[in-house]
Amino acid sequence: MDFAIEDTAEQSAFRAEVRAWLANNVSPRIEHSVDPCDMSFEQYQLRRELGRRLGAQGWLYPNMPKEYGGGDLAAEKTVILYDEITRLGLALPPYYDAGGRMSAPTILVWGTEEHKKRFLPPICRGEVRTWQLLTEPGAGSDLAGVKTTAIRDGDVYVVNGQKVFVGSSHGADYSWTIVVTDPKGERHKNLSWLMIPMDLPGISVTPLDLLATGGEGGSGSGIKNSVFFDNVRVPADHLIGGENNGWKVATTHLEVEHGGMGRISDRRVVYDFIDFCRERHDGYAIADDPNAREEIVDMYIEAEITRLFALRNHWLSHTNQPRSYEGAQYSLRRKLSGLDISEKMLRIAGPYALTKDKRWAPLNGTVEYFTRDAITALHPGATTDIQKVIIARRIGIGRAEREKAGTLR
């Protein structure tokens, strides 16, 4: 086995190339806010600009095919790209683009050639930003229970309904949206996916005030919203994967969302926090306390196991290995270990973990943000309970047949 991500001369040359490229192309004006909700429009624009430059290189969606604007990069090179951009406190894409990350591999599987040529290059080149619109007031865990309708009317679908807990600050060009195309149809056989241009008349976006939203680590969404559709007329050729075939399409989408792709770097805040505990101020360090040391080690092990699950998933997906429960297992782990780690931070650092006060907050307020975010992160991309349901099905607990995982690129 080989867990190393920089090996060969070829790879280290690529790392040097990426590093040099980033040094020339990441604007020195890019600043990092602890809480993605604080990101200004100007900062967002700087990240979009970086995205376009990455896209022109095929590096924004490095594992997508070249002919659709990706980079066709091998797993090791993709890892290096992620690694290097994460080192700068950014992510890939360097802005919230969940709709792109989820739809691109899905369109690749389910789209027609025309869909692929039309929708994938703008995503992969960073020309558009895409949200994903799934959750509704009455459909959270029960995704198949969505009520937003899209009724065919000549060469358009007329969309009506409400999505919630979606999107980000600073708007989007498209929304990858699950809708009901057959309101009288049987459950699971009534759904479809639309790529909805967000500048159509009848769409309104209302921001929500939430405890936290983004997910730590560079591509946080910032503010979440409600999105209302009032007789929005979407061109019929924006429906992808076949009318009423949306549940099948969703299995691919959800595979991506449930952590199937894996990540390479994880939870930097934990390692920063451990550094912080080692630091000595006025002759005192948190790690002087033997009880604190025990908790720090527990926290470290939690973070390491999560990192290893992510690494495994990354390897599985990028080498096209058969997967079953691993995506959901990682999501579950990440959510629960986040909560666990935040509790340990609270025990170790006391109320310091709770403040973002400029004078008293450790690590510039990242600990305070993490304690909020760990709680918020329990639901996006499916709750812990749903993750367990998926794991059970995939393992085949109580069933003779294991449910198959969706197909990923």
Added chain:
Amino acid sequence: MDLSLTETQSLIQESARDFVKGDCNRDALLKLDRNPGAIMDGLWQKMAELGWTGMAIPEEYGGTGNTMTDVAVLCEELGTGPVPGPLFSSAILCARVLLESATDAQKKAWLPQVASGERVFALALTEDRFGWTPERIRLVAQRDGKDFLLTGAKVFVHDALFATDLLVLVRAQSGSGLSMVRVDAKAKGVAIRALDGFLAGMSEVCFENVRVNAADLVGKADAAWDALERAMLTAIPALCAYKVGGCKAVFDLSVNYSRERLQFGQTIGRFPRVQDHIIHIVNYLDSARWTTYEALWKLDSGIDATGGVHMAKAVASESYLRACDFAHEVHAGMGVIREYGLTLHTKMSRTLYHCLGAPKLHRKRLESVLGLAPK
């Protein structure tokens, strides 16, 4: 990055899997559980013929010089049994100890026979004040001319009942540094008594005026610990892999049972509470697996593996124990029928929990590796 097995490792896995399925099926293991010594009547020799006793030993000393990951792949499969016996103690742990500590003459005299399975070593370290740290070791070997005279006891010694040779940790006198001596298990004054109870393969070893030749001093007098610790760090991940195999077996048993056992008119695996138990098991399995194999990769690649080994040992020991606990929640009454086989794992998970240091000790060590402990 490539987390797959090499071709060699796949072959090792396959032959070990066949061995466990055939020679060490459940009925065979239940018999061995009642009569542990019987493993030396044929099965041990078969394992040696398969080349397993020489894998962790370099070619110059009669082994095949495999990587520790190769060795771990074997251990993982044996752990699925769980196959008892001295393979880990002798051919991995003590082999590494001899490689780190012994003189070249000693290595040449002993290691080829360890590799062939003719000699079986066991490490006699822990005593009445149980613990895997040097300060818990008090057994005194009195100088008598050039020889040593040994009187006292070791307890909870793994696999001593199969051993031809013991590596015994001693002090030349109370308060002096640690030394290690080789003692013939059949020597006059050595008494090995298997301990009964909810444990497997552990013994008390008593020494009564046992004469040890100076040529059997292994490593530096009064300074045996550092080399011993290096050897333990190298061997530990193989033991962790055995526990990974244990977790895997317990997981498979639980999943299969969840598909077969009917209550309230359906398979019990349809109940979310039963599913939760099995999800715990798979999480423990994979936590143990990936911490273990990353540590092995570091060892084999010459990267500092100290922190990784301590983490793997803590995680694998806890994972095996808890995986068994959750398996018992799934199995209820069936799980405690000895014939069913789950309790072989439950017992092994307890037996190995402290072997080469409990999770708490390895977490403590990790504090130092992370630079947390005050200097």
